[in-house]
Amino acid sequence: MKLIPDYINDSVNGSERRLFKVFQNCKGLDNWFCLHSLGVSRHVSKREGEIDFLLIGPDGLFVLEVKGGKVERKNGAWLVQDGSRQYRKQESPFDQAKSALYSLTNDLVKNLGWRADKHAFGYGVVFTGAxxxxxxPEWDPAIVCDKSDLKQPISSYVKRLSGYWRSRGKGQRKLSQRQIKELVGYLRGDFEAVMTLSDQLSESEQEIARLTTEQVRVLDAAGQNSRILLFGAAGTGKTMLAVEMLKRHLAQGRxxxxxxxxxxxxxxxxxxxxHNVGAGDYIVETLxxxxRDHIDMSDEQIDTVADKRELFTEKFPNKFLAAAKTRPPTKFDYLIIDEAQDILTPKYLEVLDQVVVGGLDNGQWMICLDNRNQNIYSNGAEASAVLEPLKSKATVLNLSINCRNTPNIARATELVTGIDIxxxxxxxxASVKYLWYKxxxxxxxxxxGFIKDLLKAGFSAEEITVLSPRTAAASLTGTSLQPLFDMHQISPSNMSVAASGIKSIGYATIHAYKGLENKIVILTDIENIGAGKSLLNYVGFTRARALLAVAVRSDQRPSFRKRLRLFLSRLKDKAGSVVAKGR
Structure with missing residues (x-):
């Protein structure tokens, strides 16, 4: 049996975790899929409602409602005791499962054109603790699985459940492998939904990201392959998947x-x-x-007043490798590198080889990068050369769908930077707002004036980020804008959850904000649109999720018009290419 997802969070109640482990260890259900809740149902209105487990196999589709601990019915109400949690429901667990099944069936009929009467669709209730x-008369014993039944192989219950529902229909066919894949492909996104990074800090505003097909493919591949090299442009979900992989490996004790x-x-x-995982055997840090932490624990000394570039690219890795000879660093079971295009050098790879069990050749790792459009720190040619040996060690995957930016922001990014999305x-x-200034x-x-209009329209200050290619001291914000509004310079100390309640406008350099995002982004001090691809502008434009404003010097209008002509020409070429392919 294949479980989707293939792990379960500690936040999920004990009864569901117990049943998950039963399915995880079951035999005799090789052609079956089990989709299960990740404990996020309270945050999203899923198509099938509150489904704990959904079984899909040759014999049909079956919804399972799970109850743990003591269960009893008194005066028409159901009392459930699951560990320290006790609750009362008027609706029976059988009615819960039935209504969820009907909702799901209606959806499949409407959106996939399924004939529910042609296949066995049913439900069951599992009591794990009693x-x-x-x-x-409201239920048949055949659809019940209790504590004593779980002492037997779970396949016995699945066969009993499917046999009961198949016996109630006439002329029902078994599901083919193609039909099973179609159902799983359509439904799995609701079960493998994950919280978007921007909303994981605020439980009152949490949204659930229904994974795209290619994001699901990445998670599948990452679960089946030891080493993943993941390419993706800005906004395609690399960091979100990196965090999800960290959670999954932690849940497996790594x-x-x-x-x-x-x-x-x-x-x-x-x-x-x-905020979301708590303490655990993990470290999140800059390289x-x-x-530096490991060097400080050794006898090695480092000259911090050296040239910054030399300090980062030569002295740090050399001193770390020297320290590793006498004091080997801790090796981790799984290594994740995000925004890896910034740190892909031969010397850094020597460091990374030291910190994962099995090294880069035989260890388990996931490296996420956009080497084409966001390489604003390191040498692109050097990074490309380093990538070749990594590709031979890993499964190479690509993300192409931008899940962050609106179409208007994407088109403006293409226009100004010359980089296609x-x-x-x-x-x-909303349309992108250009603020031309003299x-x-x-x-x-x-x-x-634009910020005042935003605040007057009801947008909150923390939804706004002001970015500049200049340092804070030389930017419009640092020299003139900050005294007019309640603003804070974004720093590592105020990025923490404890400080996430800051209700003011944040500002930073484009360089520092790479990898982050906000609902509204205002770019200031844009003095050169120029020709060719602009990687820094690309990074800045793609930080905005919903609304983007760009303050551009007026003498750049000719360059903007030239960019516009090139953009329209590219659109025409794309349209022609699509028509040609369709012939």
């Missing part, structure tokens, strides 16, 4: 090391995981901070 021998380049991204991910998941969205005073007037 014996349930209560008889009633130690995990997640490294990246940017301090803000590392701080953000640490806070997010503290350089991780190296092939697929966009979102629909609709000088600093004009830019201040237009940007401050």
């Amino acid at each position: 014996e349930f021998k209560v008889g009633s 130690s995990v090391l997640l490294l990246c380049y940017n301090k803000l991204l590392a701080a953000y991910l640490r806070g997010l995981l503290r 350089h901070h991780f190296m 092939d697929g966009v998941k979102k629909q609709g969205g 000088d600093r005073e004009d830019q201040l007037r237009k940007v401050s």
Whole structure:
């Protein structure tokens, strides 16, 4: 039996975890799939409602409602005791399972054109912590599995359940492998839904991201292959999947090391995981901070006043490797590198080889990167050369669907940067606002006016981030904008969950904010659109989820118009290519 997802969170109640382990160890159900809840149903209105487990196999489709501990019915109400949790329901567990099945069946009929009467669709109730021998005309004992039944192979119950529902229909056919795959493919996204990174810190505003088909494929491959090299442009979900893989390996009792380049991204991910996972055998850190910590524990000394580039690219890795000879670093069961294009050098790979069990050749790891469009720190040619040996060791996967930006933001990014964004998941969205300015005073007037309009329209300050290619001290915000509004410079210390209640506008450099996002992003100090691909502008534009405003110097209008002509020409070429393929 294949379980989807192939792990279960500690946050899921004990009865469901017990049944998950039973299915995980079962035999005799090789052609069956088991989709189960991840404990996120309270945050999302799923198509099939509250389904704990869904079995799909040759004999049909069956919804399972799971109850644990003591279960009894008094005065028409059901009392359930599951560990320390006790609750009362007017609706019986059988009615819960039945209504969920009917909802699911209606959906399949409507959206897939299924004939429910042609196949066995049914439901059952599993009592993991008690014996349930209560008889009633409302249910048949054949659909009940209790504590005593779980002492036998679970396949016996599945065969009994499917036999009961098949006996109630006439001329019902078995599901073919093609039909099983169609059902699983259609439904699995609701069960493998994960919280978007931007909403995991605020439980009152949590949203669930229904995974795209290619994101599901990545998780499948990552579960079946030891080493994954994942390519994806901005907004395709690389970081979200990296966090999901960390959670899955932790749930299986493995130690995990997640490294990246940017301090803000590392701080953000640490806070997010503290809030959603708690303590565990994992470390989230920048590569350089991780190296520095190990160097400090050794006898090695490092000159921190050296040239910054030399310090990061030579001194840190050399001192770490020297320290490793006398004090071997802790090796982790699973290694995750996010935004890896920033740290792909031969020297850094020597460091990474030291920190994962089995090394890079034989260890388990996932490396996520966008080497084409976001390589704003390291040498692109060097990174490409380093990638070749990694490709020979790993399963190479690609993400192409942008799940972050609206179509308008994606098109504006293509126009200004010359970098194509092939697929966009979102629909609709506000137009991108261009704030053309003559000088600093004009830019201040237009940007401050735009922010005032946003706040007046009801947007909250924390939904707004102001970015600049300049340092804070030289940017519009640092010199002029900050005194006009309640603003804070985004730093590792205020990226933590404890400080996530800050109700002011954040600002940062584009470089520092790479890997992060917000609902509204305002780019300031854009003085050069120019020709060719602009990687820094690409990073800045793609930070916005819903609304983007760009303050551009007026003398760039000719360049903008030239960019527009090129953009329209590319669109025409794309349209022609699509027509040609369709012939």
